[in-house]
Amino acid sequence: MEKEIHFKIKRQQGPDAQPYWEEFKMPYAPSHNVVSALMYLREHPTNTRGEKVDPVVWDCNCMEEVCGACAMIVNGEPRQACAALIDDLEQPIELEPLTKFPLVRDLMVDRQKMFDALQQVKAWIKVDGSWDIHRHAPLVSPKVQDIRYLFSRCMTCGCCMEACPQFHEGSSFVGPAPLGQVLLHNSHPAGEYDKEERLHAVMGDGGITDCGNAQNCVKVCPKDIPLTDAIARLGRQTTAQWLRDLFTN
Amino acid sequence: MATKPKVIVVGGGLGGLWATLRIAESGFPVDLFSLFPVKRSHSCCAQGGINAVLDVKGQRDSIWQHVVDTIKGGDYLAQQPPIKNLCEAAPGIIRTYDRMGVTFSRTPEGSMDQRLFGGVKNRRTAFAGATTGQQLLYAADEQVRAFEAEGKVKKYEEWEFLSVVLDDEGTCRGITAMNLVDMKVHAFRADAVILGTGGLGLIFGRSTMSTNSTGAAASRVYQQGARFANGEFIQFHPTAMKGHDKNRLMSEACRGEGGRIWVPKTAGDTRAPNDIPEDERFFFLEEWYPAYGNTVPRDVASRAIYRVTRHMGLGLGGEDVVYLDLTHHPREFLEKRLGGILDMYQTFSGEDPYTQPIKIFPSTHYSMGGILVGYEKDGETGGMVPVHPKNHASTIGGLFACGECDSAYHGANRLGANSLLSATFSGIVAGDASVAHVKGIKKRADDTADAAYDNEKKRQDDINRKLTSPTGKENPFALHHELGELMQGHVFVERDNKGLDQAIEGLKKLRERSQSMCLDDNGTWSNQSLSWARQIQDMIVLAEVIAKGARLRDECRGSHYKAEFELKIPEGKFEGDPEFEEYKAKWKANNDKWLKATIATHADDGPEIEFKQIDTSVLPPEKPRDYR
Ligand SMILES: Cc1cc2nc3c(=O)[nH]c(=O)nc-3n(C[C@H](O)[C@H](O)[C@H](O)COP(=O)(O)OP(=O)(O)OC[C@H]3O[C@@H](n4cnc5c(N)ncnc54)[C@H](O)[C@@H]3O)c2cc1C
Ligand code: SF4
Ligand code: SF4
Numbered sequence: 001m002e003k004e005i006h007f008k009i010k011r012q013q014g015p016d017a018q019p020y021w022e023e024f025k026m027p028y029a030p031s032h033n034v035v036s037a038l039m040y041l042r043e044h045p046t047n048t049r050g051e052k053v054d055p056v057v058w059d060c061n062c063m064e065e066v067c068g069a070c071a072m073i074v075n076g077e078p079r080q081a082c083a084a085l086i087d088d089l090e091q092p093i094e095l096e097p098l099t100k101f102p103l104v105r106d107l108m109v110d111r112q113k114m115f116d117a118l119q120q121v122k123a124w125i126k127v128d129g130s131w132d133i134h135r136h137a138p139l140v141s142p143k144v145q146d147i148r149y150l151f152s153r154c155m156t157c158g159c160c161m162e163a164c165p166q167f168h169e170g171s172s173f174v175g176p177a178p179l180g181q182v183l184l185h186n187s188h189p190a191g192e193y194d195k196e197e198r199l200h201a202v203m204g205d206g207g208i209t210d211c212g213n214a215q216n217c218v219k220v221c222p223k224d225i226p227l228t229d230a231i232a233r234l235g236r237q238t239t240a241q242w243l244r245d246l247f248t249n
Numbered sequence: 250m251a252t253k254p255k256v257i258v259v260g261g262g263l264g265g266l267w268a269t270l271r272i273a274e275s276g277f278p279v280d281l282f283s284l285f286p287v288k289r290s291h292s293c294c295a296q297g298g299i300n301a302v303l304d305v306k307g308q309r310d311s312i313w314q315h316v317v318d319t320i321k322g323g324d325y326l327a328q329q330p331p332i333k334n335l336c337e338a339a340p341g342i343i344r345t346y347d348r349m350g351v352t353f354s355r356t357p358e359g360s361m362d363q364r365l366f367g368g369v370k371n372r373r374t375a376f377a378g379a380t381t382g383q384q385l386l387y388a389a390d391e392q393v394r395a396f397e398a399e400g401k402v403k404k405y406e407e408w409e410f411l412s413v414v415l416d417d418e419g420t421c422r423g424i425t426a427m428n429l430v431d432m433k434v435h436a437f438r439a440d441a442v443i444l445g446t447g448g449l450g451l452i453f454g455r456s457t458m459s460t461n462s463t464g465a466a467a468s469r470v471y472q473q474g475a476r477f478a479n480g481e482f483i484q485f486h487p488t489a490m491k492g493h494d495k496n497r498l499m500s501e502a503c504r505g506e507g508g509r510i511w512v513p514k515t516a517g518d519t520r521a522p523n524d525i526p527e528d529e530r531f532f533f534l535e536e537w538y539p540a541y542g543n544t545v546p547r548d549v550a551s552r553a554i555y556r557v558t559r560h561m562g563l564g565l566g567g568e569d570v571v572y573l574d575l576t577h578h579p580r581e582f583l584e585k586r587l588g589g590i591l592d593m594y595q596t597f598s599g600e601d602p603y604t605q606p607i608k609i610f611p612s613t614h615y616s617m618g619g620i621l622v623g624y625e626k627d628g629e630t631g632g633m634v635p636v637h638p639k640n641h642a643s644t645i646g647g648l649f650a651c652g653e654c655d656s657a658y659h660g661a662n663r664l665g666a667n668s669l670l671s672a673t674f675s676g677i678v679a680g681d682a683s684v685a686h687v688k689g690i691k692k693r694a695d696d697t698a699d700a701a702y703d704n705e706k707k708r709q710d711d712i713n714r715k716l717t718s719p720t721g722k723e724n725p726f727a728l729h730h731e732l733g734e735l736m737q738g739h740v741f742v743e744r745d746n747k748g749l750d751q752a753i754e755g756l757k758k759l760r761e762r763s764q765s766m767c768l769d770d771n772g773t774w775s776n777q778s779l780s781w782a783r784q785i786q787d788m789i790v791l792a793e794v795i796a797k798g799a800r801l802r803d804e805c806r807g808s809h810y811k812a813e814f815e816l817k818i819p820e821g822k823f824e825g826d827p828e829f830e831e832y833k834a835k836w837k838a839n840n841d842k843w844l845k846a847t848i849a850t851h852a853d854d855g856p857e858i859e860f861k862q863i864d865t866s867v868l869p870p871e872k873p874r875d876y877r
Contacts, residue, residue: 014774029493031598036493042778043726045769054770057777059285062459063495064593066383067289082494085599104430105775115286119398124391125350130270130677132341137348139359149352149378152387156288188350 003028005037006092009056011106023048023092024056034081034095035060035070058107065222068155071162072097072107078162080222081107098162100169111158117178118156121201125191138189151184151230153223160217160227174202176217176227183230186237199241202234252695253277254440254687257424258680259410259466261287263382263669264652265445266389267676268683273396275684280437281393282405282426284461288390291447291459292672295382296500296589297366298374299669301339305356306363310371312336318369319667320868323617323660324807325844326479329867331624331640331657333632335674342673343375349388352377367501367547367665374666379589385669409780410466413442413473413648414697414705421647422697425709429780432773434709436702438694441647441683444470444620445676448653452788452795453613453741454733457489457498467620467654468787471794475643477849477856478656479618480791481798484663484808485742487550488573489612490594496612497597499573500590501665503607504543506583509574510534510554511606512563522572522606533557548662548808551611551742558610559743565608572606611742615668617659617808618798620650621848622679624657631866633678638686641679647686651679656846661807716782721765725782728763732789735759740796744811749800756796757855760789794856798847801858804839818875836873844870 004025012019025048026040035058042055060070063082070081073096075089086093101109140148160176161167167175182198185191217227254277258269261283272279281287304310315336320329347353347361354362354376366374377384396402407429414423414436423438449464450456471477488503488510489496504510511530518525534553535542545553554571558564564571575583575591580603583591591602598608621644625637633640641649641657652672659667739752763786770778804814816835819828845860 013772032493033597039494039726042769043724052769054772055778057775061285061289061461062291062294063492064294064497065596066293066380067291067459069285069289083596085597087599108775111286115288115394118391119394122395122398124395125348126395127345127348127392129274130267130345130392132338132345133348134341134344135348136344136361137350140355141359142355142357145352145355145359152352152377152384153380155293155383156286185350190348191350 005032005086007037007041008092008094009107010094010096011056012097012103014105015103022053030087032086034074034084034086034093035063037086038081056107057105066155068157071157071159073099073162078159078220080157080159083222098158100162100167101158111156114156114158114161114175114177117174118181120174121178121182122194122198123178123181123185125185125188126194127190140189144187148184148187150225151180154180154225155223157222159220159222163216163220165216176231178202179234180225180227180230183234195237196241199234199238203238203242254690254693255280255438256441256443256683256687257282257437257439258443258445259283259424260290260445260447260652260654261390261393262290262292262445262447262652263386263389263672264654264676264679265443266386266393267673268443268445268651268680269393269402270389270396271677271680272684273393273401277684277687279402280405280439281402282408282410282424284407284409284429286406287393287404288387290386291461292386292669293380293383294457294459295669296379296498298364298376298381298666299343299385299673300366300373300664300666301343301375301670302336302373303340303343303361303363303375305361306372308371310373314371315339315373317868319658319664320660321874322664322667323658323662324874325660325840325865325870326482326806326846326863327658327660328624328846328864330626330631330864331633333630333867334635334678335658335671337632338674338677339670342670346385346388349392351384351388353384354378369664382669385673389673410444410446410469411709411783412469412705413645414702415473415645416697416701419474419646421645422694422701425705427709427713427780430775432713432776432779434706434713436706438697438702440687440690440694441649443649443651443679443683444654445650445652445679446654448616449788449791450613450616451729452732452792453483453736454730455492455494455496456613457486457496458614462653463784463788464616464654464791465784465787467650468791470620470643470645470648471849472787472790472851473645474851475645475648476621477618477791477794478621478846479661479798480794480849481802481847482617482661482808483613483795484547484615484617485551485611486614487547487554487611488609489614490598490608491570491610491612492597496610497593498612498614499594499607499609500587501547502587503573503575503590504550506586507575507578508543509577510543510550510571511574512557512565512571516562517567519566522574523576523604531557531563548742548810552810554611555742569610570608571610573609574606575602576604576606615663616653617656617661617663618795618847619654619656622650622655622657626864636681636685638682638689640682641675642682642686649679649683651675661809712783713779716766716779717768717771719767719771721762721767723762723766725766725768725778725785728759728766728785729781729788732759732785732792736792736795740799742810744799744809745813746800746803746811749796752796753793753800753855756789756793760793763789790851794849797856797858798849802843802847804843806843818873833873840870
């Protein structure tokens with residue numbers, strides 16, 4: 001086993017600064033992951049040239065792969081840094097920030113776009129209020145529930161967005177994750193009432209017709225969310241909706 | 250025309266989000282502050298479930314039983330009237346979450362399922378797969394986003410709360426916060442402020458909690474005059490997997506499904522676990538507690554593991570680690586019953602829990618104590634008046650607290666699956682209380698002199714300036730390790746007064762050292778070292794509250810254990826036996842002395858502590874807890 005952990009980290013002091021690569025080495029210990037190693041490095045921020053430098057900036061919160069904060073590119077692949085075990089990675093380990101979102105600093109990016117998209121597709125169930133109405137929601141079959149559960153675990157990490165060739169600065173495609181949320185909310189017995197509104201939100205420019213069906217999104221999703229199934233299903237639903245619109249107008 | 254009164258909510262976990270919802274629904278504007286997008290808050294970590302009596306399992310479960318379990322679980326230390334409301338509101342809260350689209354696990358007929366959870370007899374815990382907290386958080390997040398889309402909620406994400414702004418009378422009129430991207434401090438006006446900033450596990454170094462759980466925000470308002478209650482009551486979870494970054498919770502279900510806890514009989518045994526024959530393994534829980542074996546309550550298990558490692562030196566490789574062994578079960582069985590948990594272990598340890606025993610140790614998990622909050626008692630029901638400006642109000646006028654950072658409901662120990670409930674419920678109550686408060690205020694934040702805001706902003710700017718112009722050589726991240734070691738060393742699952750004195754001394758020194766730091770980053774753009782340096786200073790102050798409370802409380806109650814003062818139930822004796830009656834008399838005398846909340850007030854040279862009476866009118870402590 002190697003005695004050291006060797007990192008090559010793509011750094012950038014701010015959005016307008018020039019990016020550069022910096023290397024770090026730290027003592028090996030079993031069961032380190034990328035987040036715990038970055039924690040070590042922020043306490044000992046000396047690069048391989050022996051220079052003391054600003055600690056690397058990155059995002060993380062839960063460290064259990066449920067909050068979605070620590071997504072970055074690890075050895076070329078977008079993934080959660082906390083679940084990237086050092087023992088499983090080839091060294092030097094290359095860390096880069098996600099490229100599809102505005103850079104803040106080093107490995108930290110601003111994924112506001114994804115949260116805006118959730119607003120755009122109205123990813124919520126309309127309720128009369130947050131008070132008790134002494135009734136449950138209509139029953140949900142365990143089958144439907146199982147499918148909904150797959151999608152409800154999306155942690156807005158952005159890995160799928162990073163991998164998707166159709167999602168980039170020049171395109172207005174909302175990206176795979178928000179489409180999964182449309183399906184989630186349309187499949188709730190009360191959420192279904194607003195199905196049309198949500199479908200309309202993804203029908204126009206930037207909607208699902210832009211999807212090249214490359215399946216890249218599914219491959220990188222850390223939660224194995226069947227995004228392309230959702231996209232296919234929404235594709236059928238939007239076509240039907242389009243026809244309905246044609247007749248009603 | 251005068252603008253509408255505004256409320257600031259700090260924190261977007263379950264507590265903060267529900268407070269935000271209630272205020273927005275009432276038609277008042279809300280500014281919501283969080284360290285990061287609220288959807289990433291620590292609440293997403295909760296796996297197990299949320300308690301509510303739905304009585305869908307044919308067990309004649311009752312709300313009263315939930316009240317009793319909560320009060321007794323907390324060893325009677327919680328103010329009782331609000332617990333009544335908590336348990337009464339729980340079923341409605343679950344129904345509301347259901348309407349909001351939470352993917353609760355279902356029975357074959359499509360209705361809500363409920364499971365059994367620690368410390369109770371009935372199946373009372375609703376759950377959504379293995380990610381209940383995440384699912385509840387997302388539901389609240391989505392509802393808040395709908396209000397945001399209407400312009401009724403304004404989010405300040407990537408902002409750190411630094412302090413409240415107090416006027417001449419000491420009333421809260423707003424906050425200061427730091428933009429974590431450009432590191433600039435701003436002051437904001439508000440007619441009420443609600444803190445929902447979560448737990449404080451990171452004070453113990455690593456815990457099962459997320460990076461947002463430092464307690465720094467609570468410490469800041471404490472240092473500005475808010476009282477802090479029951480700090481010494483920290484729940485330790487017996488079975489966590491230790492990591493370099495955090496301790497990951499291995500659910501109680503592992504023991505429930507037959508997991509056996511053991512260490513090699515001989516210290517220093519270097520053989521691989523599977524090479525150690527059965528008769529050379531020490532199944533200490535089974536040996537010490539034959540009646541319960543491995544399923545003893547959390548606190549008992551934690552202390553036994555502690556004893557085996559720290560007192561007997563039998564931890565694996567001499568370290569703080571013991572085995573939790575499930576390998577005697579077939580793989581299919583484990584996959585079906587514990588798949589989610591074991592997969593997580595595999596992901597993060599790189600080891601196969603189906604063939605190798607899991608390595609665990611107790612970990613800091615939850616803080617029962619927190620910012621002291623009040624309530625208005627309802628003379629008729631014996632509960633809390635549902636909507637009242639005193640509910641969840643801190644001792645600073647205009648400042649409220651909800652969620653894990655408050656001190657309500659859980660007393661000396663929290664029941665499993667009761668805190669997602671209390672975080673939600675307290676958010677509702679605090680939100681409603683803040684609305685009642687702003688409706689009744691005579692003086693508005695807009696009437697407060699600019700000087701109050703300017704001065705507070707200047708005070709915060711000065712702290713930043715001091716930290717970024719090196720005054721010493723202390724590294725803020727290294728200080729955190731030391732803090733963790735001190736707290737785990739002396740203020741952990743087992744405490745004694747000598748160790749606590751050492752802890753208090755050590756913390757004092759740490760506090761002084763934290764005043765002379767040297768950051769490796771003195772920049773003004775997304776400077777995480779600066780933010781952390783500020784937090785570590787405030788964590789140390791709160792650590793002193795925890796340690797001092799523990800030092801003064803000479804008894805065992807709930808999660809707080811000092812061997813010297815343990816009152817043991819006489820073995821084999823029951824009500825009516827003279828030995829038992831004698832024990833009961835001692836227990837009552839102890840309650841007369843110690844059934845009181847610990848209230849800390851900040852002073853420059855450490856906390857000042859007083860004790861406050863508990864309202865036990867709902868369920869007076871007549872009988873000792875007896876789980877035999
Ligand atoms: C591993 C684990 C499992 C658990 N499982 C369960 C369970 O099964 N059932 C159960 O009932 N409970 C469980 N709990 C406990 C429960 O999850 C928490 O008590 C609860 O979620 C806390 O919610 P909260 O709203 O108080 O705070 P959090 O969710 O911690 O949110 C805190 C918020 O405050 C913000 N914040 C903090 N400081 C600042 C600052 N200075 N400035 C601005 N914003 C700030 C953060 O950004 C965040 O939005 C578990 C806990 C852990 C650790
Ligand atoms: S299938 Fe569609 S959404 Fe997924 S990566 Fe390809 S283009 Fe993007
Ligand atoms: S769908 Fe998967 S990859 Fe995409 S944001 Fe959600 S969790 Fe991340």
